[in-house]
Amino acid sequence: MFRLQNKNYTSIKDSPEVEAFEGNELNSVFSLPPQGSSPEISGLNGFEMNYGLSRTTSYPAAAISEVAVTATAVTEAKQRDSSVLPEKMSFKERKADKSHNLKAVAEEEDCKEKRIRGCTEQGESKITEQNSNSDNDSKNTSNNNNNKRETSADTSKENSKVSEVQKPDYIHVRARRGQATDSHSLAERISIVVDGTKFVQYICEIVHVRREKISERTKYLQDLVPGCNKITGKAGMLDEIINYVQSLQRQVEVENIFLSMKLAAVNPTLDFNIDNFVVTEVFSACTSNFPIEVSSEIANPAYLQFNPLQQVVSCSGLEMGINAPDMALRRTISAPVSSPETFLDSSCFNTVSIPYLNNQ
Amino acid sequence: MTPQPLLMKPNSIKTRFAYGFLRALNSLNKNKPSSPSSPKVIFRRCRMIKLAADASMASAVGSRRAWSRAVLCKIRCQRALAMRGRIRSGGFRRRSGAGKGFGVGQTDGLRKLVPGGGAMDLCCLLDETAHYIKCLTTQVQVMRNIVDICST
Structure with a gap:
């Protein structure tokens, strides 16, 4: 038109x-x-x-x-x-x-x-x-x-x-x-x-x-960085984030040094066992605060992985030793203190404890 | 009778990082079975372990993140240069404009900390920083657990 x-x-x-x-x-x-x-x-x-x-x-x-x-x-x-x-x-x-x-x-x-x-x-x-x-x-x-x-x-x-x-x-x-x-x-x-x-x-x-x-990402970062919620200014918040990242990087360095020293001390033949063992342990052991025994560290993540709802119960059970078969297993494992056998036994323990936990 | 894969999410970044890192540690230990604990050797081993941790973290994250891409590219460049016999760490950074309300110096500080952050805008930089912080936390957790297990 x-x-x-x-x-x-x-x-x-x-x-x-x-x-x-x-x-x-x-x-x-x-x-x-x-x-x-x-x-x-x-x-x-x-x-x-x-x-x-x-x-x-x-x-x-x-x-x-x-x-x-x-x-x-x-x-x-x-x-x-x-x-x-x-x-x-x-x-x-x-x-x-x-x-x-x-x-x-x-x-x-x-x-x-x-x-x-x-x-x-x-x-x-x-x-x-x-x-x-x-x-x-x-x-x-x-x-x-x-x-x-x-x-x-x-x-x-x-x-x-x-x-x-x-x-x-x-x-x-x-x-x-x-x-x-x-x-x-x-x-x-x-x-x-x-x-x-x-x-x-x-x-x-x-x-x-x-x-x-x-602003959305800033909020997300504020949630992620501890102690960053109280700071209102953006400049202070950014400073806090920078400090946190630096501290994390420093922590990684420290862990590197520890790890290099430990690996220098550990036999190279152990590493396959470590490979089998640590992978199962590493993920959940970070949530567990039981550095008492290797066996407790082992048993606890198994509970945590399989029964996330019964996490608290299982932790308390482990601490007090209520479950009889679990106690038996723990006794068998915690007897040898030297590292290779515990590594091997840890995998055995995992294989044993899975059907038990599944039945539960 | 392999109980391990049942126990965890197989595709999480933590799992993949732990697998890759342990594999790298294994190969490191195999390459140097006789380990005299002189400080030079320990220092070199420490550097190798740091490289392995970075590489396994970045490869666990994959190439969909800018910082992991930057780390992988840096490691690859370093390896290529080390093959030729000279190691030169050259960082080429370019800075884009800082955002409103954020100081230029602070943004630059963050850019220097986050790998590959020199070429990002502010929005992308904050996003990558969040992911990087998460991954660093994971890395620290996993490595601390490995150290604990080795020490017991």
């Missing part, structure tokens, strides 16, 4: 009724809701509005040049290219303005209306930028769609032809721009708001998601 209107317009464009038709078209476009039921319709709608606006405000040739400059700036902002432009300073200023707006909106999402008012107040200064943005949008969409490419080509032709016809001077730029804003002020402001809100919402979402992630 809009494309048809555009083509009509391109056919009519030499007639003197250009301005009136344009106004009609803008009004018709504006009468539609800015966010349609389907995203395509809304996109088309926004595109058409931008299209009309780019036509209206890019009449002056100086404005066209400025539009080109700002269009490159906005393409840089959008695509984040690293190409250096000579007008980087103005781009930076605009970016700073935008980021300032973004921060304000990120902190309060409810102040959209306020920002909209701010946009409408700054509308006159930002018109060229937004129009260039819309131009950029039209170009981007033209890459995707042939029809849209046609229309953008039409707009460029129209721009050139209209500029040829009118040939404005640099002096009249202000006045003409002011005229344009006066005649289509509402539509322009709406287009700025629509584009701006989309852009701002997008950026806000990114910033918000990142902050959420960081």
Whole structure:
């Protein structure tokens, strides 16, 4: 529908009724809701509005040049290219303005209306930028769609032809721009708001998601590091985390030294037994606090592994020696104190104790 | 009659680390059956054990974590350099921007501690730090148990 209107317009464009038709078209476009039921319709709608606006405000040739400059700036902002432009300073200023707006909106999402008012107040200064943005949008969409490419080509032709016809001077730029804003002020402001809100919402979402992630992980780390819950400041918390990691690494070093000394003392023939033995023991012995005997250390993890619900009961049972077969096994195992036999017996004990525990 | 695999979760990081670490210790002990306990030998053995612990921890975690990838890559580089006869520990770190509210110096400190942390952003760095802390705790537990068992 809009494309048809555009083509009509391109056919009519030499007639003197250009301005009136344009106004009609803008009004018709504006009468539609800015966010349609389907995203395509809304996109088309926004595109058409931008299209009309780019036509209206890019009449002056100086404005066209400025539009080109700002269009490159906005393409840089959008695509984040690293190409250096000579007008980087103005781009930076605009970016700073935008980021300032973004921060304000990120902190309060409810102040959209306020920002909209701010946009409408700054509308006159930002018109060229937004129009260039819309131009950029039209170009981007033209890459995707042939029809849209046609229309953008039409707009460029129209721009050139209209500029040829009118040939404005640099002096009249202000006045003409002011005229344009006066005649289509509402539509322009709406287009700025629509584009701006989309852009701002997008950026806000990114910033918000990142902050959420960081705070979530910070909480997780706080739970993980002991004694970190009481610290409120992020700097102190980070210090605490760093200290904890350093202490853990130091503990690993200490265990390395112990282990190297122990392994230097232990016969190499023992290692297969260790391999069978330790793997079963290592995991659960860390929860058990019974370094009294090897056998108690052995029996306890078996309980812990098989009966996690009866963990406390089994621990107390081991301590007091209630279970008769278990006591017998313990007596048999705890008799030899030398390490290889205990290692061998430990595996035997595990094999024996499994059916017993399963029957239980 | 192998009771061991029944007793624990076979795919947990702890299990895999313990298996890998014990295997590495075994091979270490086999390679040097005669062990005179001079401090130089002990120091070298300590270094080897640390390497083995790091490698087995990182390989137990797998390559889905950035810090384990960094550790594995570092060990591989060290081994390749040691094969050639020169060991040079060169750390190439690049720093990305620090986050809001976090001091730059502290973030840098954390980056230096967590392996491979030089090339992460803050979000990823915190995530990796949490996992690294967990794995270090596991490592310390397992190694302490091994030491206890050897000493008894």
